[in-house]
Amino acid sequence: MGGKGSKSKPEVDMALAADLLVAACADDSADELVGYLETVNATPFVKATAVVELAGRGSDNFGSGSALAFAVAAGAADVVAALIDAGAPPTAYLPSGTPLIFVAWEAGAYSLAHAMLEAATKGDGKSLKYLKDGEQRSLLHRMVASDAVLDGVTAPPLASWLALMVAGGAVLSDKDKDGASAVFAAVASQWRYADELLAFVASHREACSTIVEGGDVANASGDSRGTSLLHAAVSSGSLSLVQAVLQLKPALDAARCDGVTPLAMAVSSGAADMVNLLLAAVAERPEADLALGMRTAAGESLLTLCGDNAALRATVAGAMTAAQLARVEADDAMHRAAGCTPDTALRIQLISDVHTEFFDEWRELLIPAAPVLALLGDIGLVYQDKYREFVLEQTTRFEHVILLAGNHEYYADKTGACPKQSVSQILASMTALAGEADNLHFLDNAVLDLGVFRIAGTTLWGCVPDADIDAVQMRMNDYRRIWISDEARLTVRETNEWHATAVAFVAAEAAAAAAADQTLVVLSHHAPTIAAGYSNIDFYGSNLTGAMGSDQSELLQHDALSLWAYGHLHWFYDRVDSSGTRIVSHPKGYPHDKLEWARDGLVVTVEHRIGVSA
Numbered sequence: 001m002g003g004k005g006s007k008s009k010p011e012v013d014m015a016l017a018a019d020l021l022v023a024a025c026a027d028d029s030a031d032e033l034v035g036y037l038e039t040v041n042a043t044p045f046v047k048a049t050a051v052v053e054l055a056g057r058g059s060d061n062f063g064s065g066s067a068l069a070f071a072v073a074a075g076a077a078d079v080v081a082a083l084i085d086a087g088a089p090p091t092a093y094l095p096s097g098t099p100l101i102f103v104a105w106e107a108g109a110y111s112l113a114h115a116m117l118e119a120a121t122k123g124d125g126k127s128l129k130y131l132k133d134g135e136q137r138s139l140l141h142r143m144v145a146s147d148a149v150l151d152g153v154t155a156p157p158l159a160s161w162l163a164l165m166v167a168g169g170a171v172l173s174d175k176d177k178d179g180a181s182a183v184f185a186a187v188a189s190q191w192r193y194a195d196e197l198l199a200f201v202a203s204h205r206e207a208c209s210t211i212v213e214g215g216d217v218a219n220a221s222g223d224s225r226g227t228s229l230l231h232a233a234v235s236s237g238s239l240s241l242v243q244a245v246l247q248l249k250p251a252l253d254a255a256r257c258d259g260v261t262p263l264a265m266a267v268s269s270g271a272a273d274m275v276n277l278l279l280a281a282v283a284e285r286p287e288a289d290l291a292l293g294m295r296t297a298a299g300e301s302l303l304t305l306c307g308d309n310a311a312l313r314a315t316v317a318g319a320m321t322a323a324q325l326a327r328v329e330a331d332d333a334m335h336r337a338a339g340c341t342p343d344t345a346l347r348i349q350l351i352s353d354v355h356t357e358f359f360d361e362w363r364e365l366l367i368p369a370a371p372v373l374a375l376l377g378d379i380g381l382v383y384q385d386k387y388r389e390f391v392l393e394q395t396t397r398f399e400h401v402i403l404l405a406g407n408h409e410y411y412a413d414k415t416g417a418c419p420k421q422s423v424s425q426i427l428a429s430m431t432a433l434a435g436e437a438d439n440l441h442f443l444d445n446a447v448l449d450l451g452v453f454r455i456a457g458t459t460l461w462g463c464v465p466d467a468d469i470d471a472v473q474m475r476m477n478d479y480r481r482i483w484i485s486d487e488a489r490l491t492v493r494e495t496n497e498w499h500a501t502a503v504a505f506v507a508a509e510a511a512a513a514a515a516a517d518q519t520l521v522v523l524s525h526h527a528p529t530i531a532a533g534y535s536n537i538d539f540y541g542s543n544l545t546g547a548m549g550s551d552q553s554e555l556l557q558h559d560a561l562s563l564w565a566y567g568h569l570h571w572f573y574d575r576v577d578s579s580g581t582r583i584v585s586h587p588k589g590y591p592h593d594k595l596e597w598a599r600d601g602l603v604v605t606v607e608h609r610i611g612v613s614a
Contacts, residue, residue, distance in 0.1 A: 012040040018054040021067050025074035030082035037086050046088040049095065068092055072100045077112045081119075090119040091127050097134040105142055110155035113139075117161070121168040128168030138174055140165065140182035144191050158193045162200050172201060179367040187241055188232040198244035228254045230262040239273060246281050253291040255605060263291050267305045272312060279319045292320050293328055295345065295607065301328050344608040346453045348372045349398075351602070352525070352567025353587035355408070356380030356390050365390075365588065370603045371399040372450075376567040377406025377459060377525030382429050383421070395437040400450070403442045404457050405430060406525040406568060410490075411481040422483050423490070443523065445505045452608040453519050456509040460524035460566070461499040464492050464546035471543040478547070499526075499550065506555055513560040519608045520560040527566045528552035529583055531575075556581045562606050574602075 017036065024033040037045065045051065045067060052065040068088040071079040084090050092100050101120070104113035117139070120127045132138050143150075143161065150158045165172065173181045183201065186194040230250045233241040255261050263282070266274040282288045295301050306313035317325055349370035357380050359365060373394055380387035394401045409430065412421045421429075427444065434442035441448045443457020464472050469492045473479050482490040506522055513520040522528070527549025548569055556564065557579040564581060570589035576582050586602035587593075 009039065009041045012037070012042055012045045014045060014048070014051075014054055017045045018051055021051065021070060021079070024079045025071055025076040028074075028076040028078050030079045033079065034082050034086075042086050046083055046086045065094055066092055069094055069100055069103070072104050072109075072112070075107065075109045075112060077109075077115065080112060081115065084116070084119050090116040091131055099131050099133065101131065101139060102133060102142055105139065110148060114156045114161065114164070117164045117168070121164050126169035128165055128170040131170065132174070136175070136177040138170060138182055140170070140172055141176055141185060144182050144186045144189065150193060158196050159200060162197070166204065184229055184232060187229055187236065187245065190236050190238060190241070195240055195244050198241070198247065202244070202247040227256055228262065230254065231256060231265060234262045234265045234274060234278075237271065237274070239277060242274060242277055252278065252282055252285065252288040253294055255294065260296050261291055261294055264294070264296060264300075264302060264305055267302050267312065267316060270309055270312060272315065275312065275315060279315070282319065289324070292324055301332055303328055304332055344452060346372065346450065346521070346606045347603060348374050348521070348606065349603045350374050350376065350565045350584060350586045351588060352376035352585065353378040353406070353570055353589050354380065354390070355588065355590055356386050357384060358591050366394070368397045372402065373398040373400070374402045374523050374565060375404065376523055376565060377404040378408040378567060379403070379406070380408075381411060382409050382426050388433060391433060391440065392437060395440050399439060400448070401437075401440050402448060402455065402457060402523060403430070403434065403440060404523060404525050405444060405459050407459070407478050407482070411477075412483055420483060420486070422485055445502060447509055449518075452517070453521060453606065454509060454513040454516070455521045455523060456506055457523045458502040458505055459498070460502045460526040460528070460550070461495045462526050462547045463499045463550040464496055468543040468546050472547045475544065476547050503552070503555070510555065510558040510560050514558070518560065519562050519606060520558070521562060521606055522564040524564070524566045526550070526568050527585070528556065528564050556583070563604060565604070
């Protein structure tokens with residue numbers, strides 16, 4: 001249509017255009033409306049947000065809205081097409097926050113919704129990336145929740161919708177406010193087109209790189225229990241769904257917050273065909289054999305879960321190597337002797353460096369996936385209300401919340417919005433905050449006993465060699481923004497002293513844990529290793545290394561220690577030390593870091609090492 005928005009044309013008569021819109025929608029004939037819009041500057045009309053009210057139909061059509069909203073409500077496909085051609089954005093929203101494409105879909109105007117979706121893909125290829133409603137649901141979420149028949153007659157086929165979504169930049173694995181992707185919802189609800197949806201994702205890896213890269217859609221949890229896509233498929237009892245999910249190469253050892261893997265779920269159900277299918281997948285992927293030896297939070301092995309089903313037990317045992325089988329049977333005997341209970345396994349969700357000071361929508365940063373949450377420092381600025389609100393909100397979502405101070409918690413300025421507080425004053429504020437909830441534990445060189453588990457928390461700080469003190473003092477913000485007193489800033493001398501105190505604390509707690517036959521978990525902000533890979537190349541081997549972490553290889557060898565989790569570096573790390581201690585980091589980081597943050601966090605299971613003091 002020529003002359004869109006031309007300044008040489010007269011301005012549109014909004015009232016006249018509204019009358020023509022009403023007439024056009026009455027019989028879905030846009031000729032007269034189009035003829036008028038071609039003679040005027042149509043832009044104010046097609047982009048106005050109150051045309052519905054102007055047309056005198058507000059009480060019947062959303063209260064307010066654009067000309068396009070009016071046409072969509074009327075189901076007038078030709079008028080919708082004409083308005084889009086005149087410049088109306090097909091991805092427009094109602095004032096209520098619902099995209100008009102969704103309105104068409106919910107009204108059963110599937111061809112109209114499809115046409116609008118197609119029009120939206122003709123831009124920069126990103127127009128659909130953020131097309132969601134107020135519940136953060138995408139169009140695919142809406143489709144999965146409906147009973148629409150996508151047979152090419154009643155509505156265009158699913159493949160056509162998916163191709164348009166991908167062309168418009170939609171990410172099929174995006175989650176709603178409850179943390180579930182549409183793909184997960186399709187599997188969990190056994191949507192009639194779930195197999196086709198999974199096949200599309202699996203067979204369009206290049207076009208859907210943002211969907212399947214890193215196994216996101218396969219491995220992201222879909223609820224607060226840490227239920228994965230494969231869990232949902234196994235729960236459905238559908239072999240075809242499980243086969244379709246397996247095409248996405250999901251992690252076979254992914255466990256829910258109760259420690260149950262998909263394989264454990266299948267074994268518990270006694271579904272031999274399902275068990276055989278999953279065991280075949282394990283056999284094809286050597287790295288997945290960890291799933292054979294995993295236990296639930298109650299300490300149950302796959303063999304234990306077989307119960308009295310001798311045939312199933314033989315099948316599971318036959319999938320193990322002789323060494324694996326011997327180890328599992330020995331551990332089963334030990335668990336029976338110890339009277340194993342759920343208290344002998346601990347599930348912890350680990351996050352650090354949330355930096356709430358940089359995020360306005362901080363409530364959406366985290367989805368619960370384990371009973372215990374560990375906040376490993378740099379959660380935000382203590383003086384800000386949103387720091388306090390974020391921390392206290394977690395106490396309503398987890399059984400226990402463990403809070404550490406990072407270096408940023410101590411940041412203060414002489415002037416500006418950030419009040420100048422000393423380290424001791426900020427420590428007092430964090431201690432007071434922990435007093436507001438019985439399940440909030442602030443650990444500053446302190447411990448939390450959870451039955452057979454001893455959790456030691458410390459900032460740790462770094463250990464800066466003499467040769468690097470000047471560089472660290474000059475380049476690190478800690479020594480400009482942290483105050484020891486009203487007049488004295490922090491120095492490397494203090495942090496080195498704090499580090500020595502922290503190391504002595506951890507050593508003492510390791511000895512105490514061993515003496516009490518407890519399993520030790522150490523949580524720190526600074527890193528306990530400076531091995532290759534612990535940080536990005538900006539810090540590794542530089543004269544700033546001492547400010548980032550320290551070599552705690554001797555402590556890591558302690559028999560009682562099972563897990564050491566840390567933050568600070570804005571760098572993912574997950575290794576098992578030569579001693580068998582797992583060292584992990586799962587940071588959120590600054591907005592510009594663009595880390596592959598998982599809202600359901602990194603969840604680890606720690607089993608009590610029976611007889612660690614022996």
